[in-house]
Amino acid sequence: QNGGYRTLSLSGHVGFGSLPDQLVKKSIKQGFCFNILCIGETGSGKSALINSLFNTNFDDHESTHFLPSVQLRAQTYQLQESNVLLKLTVVNTVGFGDQINREDSYQPIVDYIDAQFEAYLQEELKIKRSLCSYHDTRIDVCLYFVLPTGHSLKTLDLLTMKCLDSKVNIIPIIGKADGISKSELHNFKNKIMSELVGNGVHIYQFPTDDETVSEVNTLMNRHLPFAVVGSTKEVKIGNKTVRARQYPWGIVQVENENHCDFIKLRNMLICTNMEDLREQTHVRHYELYRRRKLEEMGFRDTGPQNKPVSLQEAYEAKRHEMYLQLQGEEEEMRQQFVQRVKEKEAILKEAEQQVQTDFEHHMLMHQEMKTKLDRKKKVLEDEIAVFIEKKANAELLKSKLFASTPVVSLKREEDRK
């Protein structure tokens, strides 16, 4: 029972009974994280319930019905009670169930939950990691709000819960339970539970292994799903001010156990089982995600001859594989590069040759033209020479004619006389 270790009795007071206190002291210093996911159609009472649960008015505005797809809105708050610091993150599904085609309604939710697991896994796999200061955003509990129709669960609800039951602790809630009578409520609850069981949906069961809480937990398990009313308004009744909703026919008090299961929910969620919810998330849901993810990536705990292989070895083998692959790709790229360079060089060479040819061609042309022009020039020069000769001859002729025509000169002489 003690793993083969013998039990010894102490002969005096040693003092390690303070160990839980030492542990608690350290935990208080670090603070606690708690993450709640609220799924439910717009107007099913999610925000009102969260406000009532934590007795505060978290700033949140009403959502519209006309969002094109489901969005997840997360907000983190720091709460303190005595010396306990709680980092509370509330994730709301906005627009859930509003679309006409709701086939993809649950996918963003699944993706969100997986993303938180993935972030934690990444941190855990890092070489230099800081898990003790890591802000844990993994969802610890999912409050699934069902509208108090009085009939059966909607298909969307069943489908969504079935998708999520292996990823998160689900607590089904009947929201806005002030619109349903006690007997209707009783039937409705039974109907819901039998449908969940019939469809194989595993909702969170409050743990019954610890004697101090098993009794109350077993009782509470039978009250599921909790029918709640939330309110951020306070109403004065007698000399007390309580959270309530005021109707013409009466006042529905949130914290009155006869009116709704709010107190039960708060006790179960916070005062009794908060630590168990966190533990289940870490030890069960996260481990399942991790195992699936690693197996997906090809890691196994046993090697090809069914000999146990450590993840470490597999990881390093895979890394070696990737390294070789990377080298191969690098080599390929290098060869491609060399090839391209060669091609480019060839193109350039061709172009160079082309230019050379053109140049020679032009030179030739130029030479031809020059020769042609020289010839023309010669021709013209010859013509000029001929013309000059002709001109000289003409002038000679003219002077000769001048000498043999005295009439013209006598006239001149007469004039002179």
Next chain:
Amino acid sequence: AGPAESKNEGAMSEMVPEPRQKPVVPMKPTGINANLLGYIGIDTIIEQMRKKTMKTGFDFNIMVVGQSGLGKSTLVNTLFKSQVSRKTSGWNREEKIPKTVEIKAIGHVIEEGGVKMKLTVIDTPGFGDQINNENCWEPIEKYINEQYEKFLKEEVNIARKKRIPDTRVHCCLYFISPTGHSLRPLDLEFMKHLSKVVNIIPVIAKADTMTLEEKTEFKQRVRKELEVNGIEFYPQKEFDEDLEDKTENDKIRQESMPFAVVGSDKEYQVNGKRVLGRKTPWGIIEVENLSHCEFALLRDFVIRTHLQDLKEVTHNIHYETYRAKRLNDNGGLPPMTVETEENHESNL
């Protein structure tokens, strides 16, 4: 409370249930962007956590290192008020000093105040006893790293155990011989090497051979030597988390440590009370008397205040350092796992 249901609109006759029992410590409605308007019960998580840890129990592994004859086994037995060490009571002359350093781990389960502790005492017979003690810390360093390796292998499995068995050494008590002069080269070498992989708490053994003045002087000298040699013993300065820690630990580091202790498992009658002590011709040395020796300080330090912290520093710092180095070592698969040679005597 069962309220009588009234059909009146004002519901004045209806009993409004009493609000939740307020805690003894008044709640401060502080918060960064949320104001709490009434008691919720967040602080009950402390109780939930305490219950959970008591159910799972604790592991604690303590190693004792020092030359033979310094009273290691007796001290550990005195610390845990039971025969947790491998040596039975009494001075065993027939015990052979081994030719090399051996690592012997013995585990027991002890319970106190509803808290179950699986305590493993790791003895290192042969340390410092040879003629040539070169590298005699190596088997010890190897053992410590093997425990880190074991934990890492488990942690890295795909299908992991819910609770990985923790065999890592949380605390190493190093026994300094009460020469009154200074630390020996072997002491310095051991602590230099091992203070980087495990929490070392130096302890001056058999302190009943020193007077008060000699004790104070010796302690001062030892502290100085450790500082000069850059040896960071537990609690290490760099791991003080906040001012509160620092103030508390500074006092311990600069005044109390190393603890000068005397161990005994025999009881004597002193002033009408039965106390653990050593009987000498000149008087009875009371182990748990603070004016006689600092055993009570050591016990309170290791067990009553810093036990959890010893484990956390081992897990968050020493183990992480080992893991990071291990994962960083490039190329090749890890060496084939050879079954560790330590002898597990479980007193079955």
